Amino acid sequence: MFGLHYRLERKTLGFVLAVIGVASIGGLVEIAPLFTINQTVEDAPDMRVYTPLEVAGRNIYIREGCYACHSQMIRTLRDEVERYGPYSLAVESKYDHPMLWGSKRTGPDLARNGGKYSDAWHVAHLNNPRDVVPVSIMPAYSWFLRTPLRTDDLGKHLRSLRAVGVPYTDEMIANAPADAYGQAAPDSPFAEGVSKRYGEATTVRAFDGKPNELTEMDAIVAYLQILGRLTDAAHKPSVATETGPAGTKSAEAKPAEATPSGGKP
Amino acid sequence: MIAQLTIAERRLALAILVAVALCGLLLTIAGQGDPIGVHGLMFLVAGAVGIFVVIAGYLSPEPSAERLQHYYDEPTKFGIVMAMAWAVLGLFVGDWVAWLLVYPELTFDAGWASFGRIRPIHTTGVIFGFGGNALIATSFYVVQRTSRARLPDQLSPWFVLLGYNLFCLIAVTGYMMGITQSKEYAEPEWYADIWLVVVWVTYFILYVRTLARRKEPHIYVSNWYYMAFILVVAILHIVNNLAMPISLGQAKSYSAFSGVQDAMTQWWYGHNAVAFFLTAGFLGMMYYYLPKRADRPIYSYRMSIISFWGITFFYMWAGSHHLHYTALPQWVQSLGVTFSVMLLVPSWASAGNALLTLNGAWDKVRDDATLRFMMVAAVFYGLSTFEGSFMAIRQVNALSHYTDWTVGHVHAGALGWVAMITFGAIYATVPWLWKRKAMYSAGLVEVHFWLALAGTVIYVFSMWNSGIIQGLMWRTYNESGTLAYSFLDSLVAMRPYYIARAIGGLLFLIGALVGCYNIWMTIRAAHLHDPAADSSVPVPAPALQPGE
Numbered sequence: 001m002f003g004l005h006y007r008l009e010r011k012t013l014g015f016v017l018a019v020i021g022v023a024s025i026g027g028l029v030e031i032a033p034l035f036t037i038n039q040t041v042e043d044a045p046d047m048r049v050y051t052p053l054e055v056a057g058r059n060i061y062i063r064e065g066c067y068a069c070h071s072q073m074i075r076t077l078r079d080e081v082e083r084y085g086p087y088s089l090a091v092e093s094k095y096d097h098p099m100l101w102g103s104k105r106t107g108p109d110l111a112r113n114g115g116k117y118s119d120a121w122h123v124a125h126l127n128n129p130r131d132v133v134p135v136s137i138m139p140a141y142s143w144f145l146r147t148p149l150r151t152d153d154l155g156k157h158l159r160s161l162r163a164v165g166v167p168y169t170d171e172m173i174a175n176a177p178a179d180a181y182g183q184a185a186p187d188s189p190f191a192e193g194v195s196k197r198y199g200e201a202t203t204v205r206a207f208d209g210k211p212n213e214l215t216e217m218d219a220i221v222a223y224l225q226i227l228g229r230l231t232d233a234a235h236k237p238s239v240a241t242e243t244g245p246a247g248t249k250s251a252e253a254k255p256a257e258a259t260p261s262g263g264k265p
Numbered sequence: 266m267i268a269q270l271t272i273a274e275r276r277l278a279l280a281i282l283v284a285v286a287l288c289g290l291l292l293t294i295a296g297q298g299d300p301i302g303v304h305g306l307m308f309l310v311a312g313a314v315g316i317f318v319v320i321a322g323y324l325s326p327e328p329s330a331e332r333l334q335h336y337y338d339e340p341t342k343f344g345i346v347m348a349m350a351w352a353v354l355g356l357f358v359g360d361w362v363a364w365l366l367v368y369p370e371l372t373f374d375a376g377w378a379s380f381g382r383i384r385p386i387h388t389t390g391v392i393f394g395f396g397g398n399a400l401i402a403t404s405f406y407v408v409q410r411t412s413r414a415r416l417p418d419q420l421s422p423w424f425v426l427l428g429y430n431l432f433c434l435i436a437v438t439g440y441m442m443g444i445t446q447s448k449e450y451a452e453p454e455w456y457a458d459i460w461l462v463v464v465w466v467t468y469f470i471l472y473v474r475t476l477a478r479r480k481e482p483h484i485y486v487s488n489w490y491y492m493a494f495i496l497v498v499a500i501l502h503i504v505n506n507l508a509m510p511i512s513l514g515q516a517k518s519y520s521a522f523s524g525v526q527d528a529m530t531q532w533w534y535g536h537n538a539v540a541f542f543l544t545a546g547f548l549g550m551m552y553y554y555l556p557k558r559a560d561r562p563i564y565s566y567r568m569s570i571i572s573f574w575g576i577t578f579f580y581m582w583a584g585s586h587h588l589h590y591t592a593l594p595q596w597v598q599s600l601g602v603t604f605s606v607m608l609l610v611p612s613w614a615s616a617g618n619a620l621l622t623l624n625g626a627w628d629k630v631r632d633d634a635t636l637r638f639m640m641v642a643a644v645f646y647g648l649s650t651f652e653g654s655f656m657a658i659r660q661v662n663a664l665s666h667y668t669d670w671t672v673g674h675v676h677a678g679a680l681g682w683v684a685m686i687t688f689g690a691i692y693a694t695v696p697w698l699w700k701r702k703a704m705y706s707a708g709l710v711e712v713h714f715w716l717a718l719a720g721t722v723i724y725v726f727s728m729w730n731s732g733i734i735q736g737l738m739w740r741t742y743n744e745s746g747t748l749a750y751s752f753l754d755s756l757v758a759m760r761p762y763y764i765a766r767a768i769g770g771l772l773f774l775i776g777a778l779v780g781c782y783n784i785w786m787t788i789r790a791a792h793l794h795d796p797a798a799d800s801s802v803p804v805p806a807p808a809l810q811p812g813e
Contacts, residue, residue, distance in 0.1 A: 005570050009484050012476045016496065019489075019577060023497045026581030026604070027504075027533050030597050034526045040594055041525060059517065063443035065381025071667055075590035079740040082748055090525040090592035098448055098520035099527040101591065105667040106366070108752045130369075135757050137369045139380045156511040160519050163509045 042091040044233040049095055049166055050226065051198050052154040052176040053183040057223025059157075060216055061100070064141065071102030072111040072227065085112035086234040095166045095230070107138060112228035119207050122221045144217040145208060151177040172197050184218040185211050266423070267322025269332070269339060274420040278319050281424065286312025292456065295514030300442040301456065304435050304516070311431055328419075336409045340422035342698055344402025345691055347430055348395050349781050352684075355390025356774040358383055363767035367760065377441035385445060385452050386437045391679065392450065392542065394433045399687045400546040401426060401468065404491040406694060407553045408472060411487060412479030421471045428464035432457055444516045448531050450538050451505050455518045458506040465502070469495050486569045490549030493577055497541040505534035525592055533584040540580035543678065544646075547686050548576075548615055554690040555639045556622055559629055564621035568614045575611025579604045586657035589666060598659070605657030609650060616647035634707065634714040638689030641718060645681025649674060664736040669759070673728025680721040680773060688717065688780060695784055699791035709783040716776030723769030731762035 008014055034040050050058060061067070074080050076087045088111050093099045102109075117125075121132060126144055129136035154176035162168045172179070175193055182190025186204045188211075194204055203225055208217035228234070267275060289312055292305025364371055365380050372378045405422055409415060416422055436453040439445065445452040453461075472495055476484060484492075508518035522530050556563050563569060585593060585601030620643050623630060630640050652674050656665050665671060692710055696703050704710055738755040742748060 002567055002570065009489070010482055012473055012484065015484060015489070016473065016492065019493050019496050022574065022578045023493070023500065023581050025578070030582060030585060030600060031526070031529050031533060034529055034597070062445060062447040064379060065384060065445065067447055068381055068384055073591050077590055077663055079748060083739070088592050093524035095523060097523045097527070098446065098531065099524050100447065101528050103449065103587065103667070104671065133753070135753055137366050137756065139369060139372070141379070142374055143376055153511065153515065157517070160509045160511040164519050164521050165523065
């Protein structure tokens with residue numbers, strides 16, 4: 001073996017090829033099958049796509065680096081399920097390009113944050129977290145309320161998401177800016193189209209408390225309120241245990257018995 | 266600098282710079298009203314300044330053929346200075362964000378200064394700015410000497426270094442404007458990623474061409490590691506950054522992968538960025554500088570082979586240990602643990618090989634802070650790779666994941682291993698490059714060493730404490746069978762450790778500033794004594810031969 005190496009290390013190209021070969025195996029074995037084995041992601045027929053306003057909110061979440069302190073992945077551990085809600089399923093982030101599972105909880109997990117707090121609480125909290133949680137160390141995002149949301153390019157966002165696999169229709173793409181406006185203006189003529197295209201259960205509210213103004217606050221709150229509510233799959237014990245992530249032991253976590261805050265969409 | 270290029274290279278440089286400026290111009294026009302326009306302008310200005318500099322020096326006489334008798338070390342000098350500049354920036358921002366976790370109001374009421382936007386400036390600044398520049402600079406130095414061959418041309422090393430620094434600059438200014446992919450350690454958007462591919466391919470070709478010109482029959486161990494670093498980082502970077510931009514005039518893009526596949530791809534990337542950027546590259550550095558400085562041959566050639574191929578093979582499987590108990594299928598998680606535990610063998614073979622090399626030179630470790638930097642680095646490498654394998658075990662990970670323990674682990678590696686070996690290598694190289702007998706002040710190297718060590722230890726201990734307390738509080742139940750602590754209880758408990766961490770970071774930053782001053786004074790002394798101090802005379806290749 002060392003004799004072979006003694007010869008290999010005299011050949012630049014041979015060495016380069018050997019490194020590429022040896023280094024490629026792990027990734028090929030672990031990643032490629034995730035795209036082909038169909039148990040990897042559960043079926044959830046009720047799963048809906050993000051509305052344009054929620055996409056915009058998600059992009060603000062990404063822009064501000066929220067994922068560095070907040071995870072969106074509840075592990076199959078008893079204390080996590082009891083603290084945050086049913087453990088996360090793969091299908092719940094199937095339209096997340098990229099995923100925001102996170103790696104650190106300086107703040108709490110947000111995977112089931114939707115519906116847990118009121119819009120007004122989120123607005124006050126984002127504007128200055130210490131107004132509502134005195135010991136919080138979260139940054140204040142006071143500019144959300146005073147920054148108008150850019151909507152003119154939302155069609156392009158949806159089209160690009162469709163290109164990577166999210167099933168947006170032509171109609172959704174064409175109406176993206178109007179739908180973004182309508183979702184935060186319940187009394188406007190644009191509101192109806194949102195429910196028509198994204199389902200009756202879609203929340204249409206003046207998220208930032210100002211129905212005639214579309215701000216970044218509207219978008220981020222709309223996004224935070226949909227977290228964990230794109231599908232009901234995680235709340236159905238049968239689905240979660242039968243087609244849950246391979247090998248997650250139902251003994252470790254009982255999603256059916258622990259739904260402190262989930263709520264149906 | 267231009268005087269060192271041949272006429273043909275000056276022409277080629279002009280062509281490249283015009284192309285860069287044109288791309289910048291197009292991006293500026295297409296990106297009006299989008300932050301990408303600012304980056305277009307930065308490419309344009311970089312190209313224009315470059316054109317100006319080349320034209321200004323265009324008529325200077327061509328370098329004499331005699332230059333080919335020397336190693337080409339000017340790019341290495343530049344890279345080392347840039348590494349130190351990025352170190353100061355990255356460490357400063359790191360300490361700032363550390364204080365923000367204690368005093369969240371310690372910032373400006375504006376997006377660019379918000380924790381979430383400046384935190385990646387810290388990670389990019391230290392990993393890519395400081396670490397990357399140090400790796401590129403030392404790799405040029407090491408490959409020439411261990412191959413007894415001069416870099417094949419004068420232009421491509423400059424293209425690599427300047428282009429790489431432009432990438433880093435685009436990255437950190439982008440974060441402040443809110444441009445990020447949110448992929449950890451791969452935050453820059455599509456256009457910056459494409460630019461890095463161009464730079465990186467040039468780097469690879471330059472490296473292979475130098476190796477091909479070598480006058481040594483064998484490729485030395487350091488070059489195996491530098492080579493693996495260049496190759497695998499390229500593979501990781503290209504795959505993980507596959508994305509669909511919303512338009513060519515906008516910065517935003519959407520990752521080609523989603524959900525569980527994206528998570529696995531991201532952590533395959535993330536973990537192997539640690540493996541091949543922060544480990545392989547710096548092992549290459551260690552295998553050259555530690556034996557040189559100790560004046561001892563590497564302890565075991567066979568251990569080098571085993572550890573090199575072990576690291577190259579095992580590491581690529583280990584990424585899934587970042588996703589224990591998640592929606593990732595368990596078979597992938599199990600593979601991740603298995604290989605993470607096996608990784609301890611090649612990791613400790615490397616650390617052991619380094620420490621055993623010091624046998625017979627421990628008196629030098631006592632007297633010479635530069636060598637001590639390298640020795641402590643090897644110790645921290647051994648410690649943090651042990652910790653890494655340990656934390657990859659599912660049951661340990663259940664406690665440690667999502668907590669500050671991970672942060673502590675990363676910094677044991679980043680401060681204790683990566684930064685220490687780099688400072689050691691820089692303190693060794695600077696006098697060699699600028700033709701001085703030694704650094705300006707050995708005492709200041711000593712001061713830097715103790716500041717760095719104290720800072721690292723304080724940092725790591727405070728994060729171990731906070732992380733384990735956090736993890737335990739989250740899973741503590743009271744007698745009635747309900748969770749004992751709210752999340753806020755655990756947050757309040759972190760405060761003293763966050764203060765300690767910020768102080769540890771501050772010590773480390775002060776150490777780096779002391780280092781900058783020392784390096785600056787050494788370079789200044791070199792210029793005062795001999796303004797013409799330039800390239801070095803080829804010395805016989807280092808006494809270290811791979812087949813000893």
